[in-house]
Amino acid sequence: MFRSNTNDNVIYKFSSDYFYENYHSVIPDIEQHIIRIKNYKELSLCKDLRWYVYALTNDDELILLNNPMNAIDLVLNRNDYKINNIAAVHPMLVYKEDFEARMVGEVAIIYDDAGNLPVSVIINNKSGHYRPLAKDLRYVVDFFKTVLGIDSNRIICINITC
Secondary structure, three states: OEEEEEOOEEEEEOOHHHHHHHHHHHHHHHHHHEEEEOOHHHHOOOOOOEEEEEEEOOOOOEEEEOOOEOHHHHHHOHHHOEEOOEEOOHHHHOHHHOOEEOEEEEEEEEEOOOOOOEEEEEEEOOOOOOOOOHHHHHHHHHHHHHHOOOOHHHEEEEOOOO
């Protein structure tokens, strides 16, 4: 993985050689395991109070692993979700994007009291493959504010340092 910074545009890149050596067998089936979000309406595909592994692309598309987890599963069983017997990992989400992402981590979507509309999110920067910096969570915050219309006071960022 490397992080490049040009014109205040951060790009995290994972090694395609490493990916193809270790994860190539998942490529035919990845698309059926992900959700692509480009607008507020598509956010409703997510379940309330569930965590998703995410990658934000350079084209402002949020890609989620379609494996909603409660907090206990997120902490204790995150690597149990497999695609073709291989644990699902962040680079799988951006294989079509040349393994590049503006940010990666985990996100929880929180709905209103009626359970109808997404109104808040909790995001973090947890990824063992990319190891993104906490300061780059700003890209995901900006995506949720500008693209999805979530109030910035309702976006909670958590820095994962281990």
